Amino acid sequence: MNRAVCITTWREFKANKVRVILLTLLFLGPIVMFTLQRCGSPEGLNRDLLSHPLMASFFTLLWASGVIGREVQNGTIALVLARPITIANYVISKWFAVGFAASLCALEAVFCEHIISAVNCPSLLWAPEVLANGFERVILCFGTAAFLVLLSSLVSGLKDLALLAGFGFVFVLYNAFAHTVYAMAVSTAHILDSNFALQCGRMIENLFVAILFPYVPLSVFLSGNLFAYGPVISLLTLITCCLSFSIWVLTHREFSYAAD
Amino acid sequence: MRVLDEVTINANGVLEPLPSKGIVVSGITKTYKGGKVKALNNLSLEVLPGEALGLVGPNGAGKTTLLSCLMGFLRTDSGSILIDGEAPDALLTRRILGYLPERLTFDRWMTGRDYMQFHHELAGMPESTRKADCEALLTKVELPPSSWSVAVKKYSRGMLQRLGFAQALVGNPRYLLLDEPASGMDPTGVMVVRQLLKTLKEDGLTILLNSHQLDQIEKVCDRVIFIKDGTVSRVEDLNEKIEQEEHLVIRWLASATSLSREDFGRVAQKECLAITEINSDFARVSTAGSAATVNLIKALVTANFPISEVRPEDTRLERLFINSNKEELTA
Numbered sequence: 001m002n003r004a005v006c007i008t009t010w011r012e013f014k015a016n017k018v019r020v021i022l023l024t025l026l027f028l029g030p031i032v033m034f035t036l037q038r039c040g041s042p043e044g045l046n047r048d049l050l051s052h053p054l055m056a057s058f059f060t061l062l063w064a065s066g067v068i069g070r071e072v073q074n075g076t077i078a079l080v081l082a083r084p085i086t087i088a089n090y091v092i093s094k095w096f097a098v099g100f101a102a103s104l105c106a107l108e109a110v111f112c113e114h115i116i117s118a119v120n121c122p123s124l125l126w127a128p129e130v131l132a133n134g135f136e137r138v139i140l141c142f143g144t145a146a147f148l149v150l151l152s153s154l155v156s157g158l159k160d161l162a163l164l165a166g167f168g169f170v171f172v173l174y175n176a177f178a179h180t181v182y183a184m185a186v187s188t189a190h191i192l193d194s195n196f197a198l199q200c201g202r203m204i205e206n207l208f209v210a211i212l213f214p215y216v217p218l219s220v221f222l223s224g225n226l227f228a229y230g231p232v233i234s235l236l237t238l239i240t241c242c243l244s245f246s247i248w249v250l251t252h253r254e255f256s257y258a259a260d
Numbered sequence: 261m262r263v264l265d266e267v268t269i270n271a272n273g274v275l276e277p278l279p280s281k282g283i284v285v286s287g288i289t290k291t292y293k294g295g296k297v298k299a300l301n302n303l304s305l306e307v308l309p310g311e312a313l314g315l316v317g318p319n320g321a322g323k324t325t326l327l328s329c330l331m332g333f334l335r336t337d338s339g340s341i342l343i344d345g346e347a348p349d350a351l352l353t354r355r356i357l358g359y360l361p362e363r364l365t366f367d368r369w370m371t372g373r374d375y376m377q378f379h380h381e382l383a384g385m386p387e388s389t390r391k392a393d394c395e396a397l398l399t400k401v402e403l404p405p406s407s408w409s410v411a412v413k414k415y416s417r418g419m420l421q422r423l424g425f426a427q428a429l430v431g432n433p434r435y436l437l438l439d440e441p442a443s444g445m446d447p448t449g450v451m452v453v454r455q456l457l458k459t460l461k462e463d464g465l466t467i468l469l470n471s472h473q474l475d476q477i478e479k480v481c482d483r484v485i486f487i488k489d490g491t492v493s494r495v496e497d498l499n500e501k502i503e504q505e506e507h508l509v510i511r512w513l514a515s516a517t518s519l520s521r522e523d524f525g526r527v528a529q530k531e532c533l534a535i536t537e538i539n540s541d542f543a544r545v546s547t548a549g550s551a552a553t554v555n556l557i558k559a560l561v562t563a564n565f566p567i568s569e570v571r572p573e574d575t576r577l578e579r580l581f582i583n584s585n586k587e588e589l590t591a
């Protein structure tokens with residue numbers, strides 16, 4: 001891991017005002033929408049008012065978009081890689097910088113929500129829920145970061161966001177298609193074939209969720225349930241595959257300084 | 261452990277850096293767009309350790325492509341490149357190369373000092389000397405200290421060029437690849453670069469200089485390589501003295517003498533190949549070589565001409581460049 005690459009990634013984020021504003025909104029949003037709203041309601045009196053750990057993915061998205069692509073677009077990546085630093089080291093540093101920063105933001109958010117809960121209901125001050133929620137967020141951040149770093153290494157600039165949107169669009173399109181086929185099949189009684197299409201849709205959906213939201217439910221995991229190892233294994237696989245592929249892509253890329 | 265290979269232990273048991281082996285490029289070909297554009301065509305050259313080699317050639321000859329291949333940014337289609345015996349993309353090679361790209365790009369939010377410190381850290385230099393090293397380099401390229409803490413986006417073109425040059429020197433490189441170092445610089449900047457190149461050469465750096473400023477190359481480089489259509493068209497040793505036709509401009513103080521321009525023609529005629537132009541206080545002539553030039557000056561002084569200036573009309577490299585273009589036109 002390279003300290004200079006990490007620190008520069010963080011400082012670059014700080015220098016971009018739009019991102020900082022988005023980050024602030026992302027931070028305040030859940031507090032205003034969930035926590036404060038639930039404060040007055042009866043259910044808020046005896047339950048922690050935390051937002052879902054999946055909120056952490058949005059922090060990761062904000063931190064990771066264009067993390068490598070922008071350097072490719074600017075052309076600054078060539079001079080960085082001209083220094084004695086391996087591409088693997090560079091990619092892992094970028095991944096760590098994004099995962100760490102997003103985790104920190106997500107943890108800070110959950111901490112604020114927790115404080116508000118505790119003010120609302122002092123008996124919640126030592127609730128273990130907040131620890132589990134926080135830890136799940138950290139895992140989620142590093143998992144999502146790996147996938148987003150891969151997307152960012154595939155294209156230049158902020159086109160990784162477009163790639164992500166394209167992904168989602170294709171998925172929605174497929175699902176709609178599968179449902180239509182299913183509805184048609186039910187009416188014509190060819191249920192077996194169409195069921196297959198629907199199953200495929202569900203499989204893609206699961207894959208998509210596993211990649212974008214590698215969520216490991218900590219309480220299930222800690223209870224010793226064997227099924228909880230599934231998400232952990234898929235998380236580790238995701239991180240390894242994404243980072244390796246991203247390193248491969250950058251290794252096979254040329255950084256031209258001559259005329260385009 | 262490649263890093264340990266950087267040093268050897270000499271007879272007295274003292275660590276010494278390995279002797280530099282220079283850059284050897286053999287028969288490289290590089291195409292763009294899947295083979296449609298041939299930027300380099302079976303190009304071979306050698307940069308000897310400690311020399312300054314100039315690259316000259318028209319736009320689009322492939323000079324920037326060549327430097328990018330040497331830096332490992334581009335992969336060649338065929339042929340090989342060895343830098344101190346290593347491939348361009350080896351980690352060890354990156355430790356000993358300094359590069360100034362033709363088109364500079366920066367993280368625009370960084371200050372000049374940030375940028376230098378970033379590269380200092382990337383180069384794996386010790387933190388204890390970071391601040392001092394960076395400031396020393398910024399001073400070396402004569403970037404005013406008041407701009408060190410200013411964001412790079414507020415720099416002028418020449419200031420960026422100086423910062424880029426300082427960046428190339430980070431990490432005490434053994435080889436310096438410079439792609440048009442003086443482009444966009446003011447006259448002072450051009451002079452700073454020239455002086456800097458001379459000092460660096462005296463310090464033992466091997467320099468590969470791509471520049472359109474022929475006088476800069478002539479003043480700094482030992483050898484010059486002409487590149488055309490992706491191959492070496494000519495190699496010229498600038499240290500080697502050759503006898504060739506010289507074009508001179510001669511000035512004298514007309515007010516301090518009663519001698520006329522006809523007198524000049526009479527005196528100069530014997531030593532000159534041709535007198536292109538004579539005016540009341542200056543003349544343009546060509547001689548057969550430096551021996552003839554010496555005789556001409558002697559004759560003029562003996563005839564009491566108050567000579568104030570004798571200067572070559574064009575440099576050797578300019579003449580070579582012009583001649584190579586002429587040959588091409590007649591061919």
Ligand SMILES: Nc1ncnc2c1ncn2[C@@H]1O[C@H](COP(=O)(O)OP(=O)(O)O)[C@@H](O)[C@H]1O
Pocket residue numbers: 256258259260292293297298299317318319320321322323324325326
């Ligand atoms: N990225 C690129 N894609 C396609 N052609 C290129 C690219 N870079 C350079 N070229 C072509 O390669 C040739 C050499 O370019 P270059 O190395 O920049 O020349 P020079 O630096 O000598 O002016 C030119 O014909 C140029 O058009």
Ligand SMILES: [Mg+2]
Pocket residue numbers: 323324325362
């Ligand atoms: Mg060029």
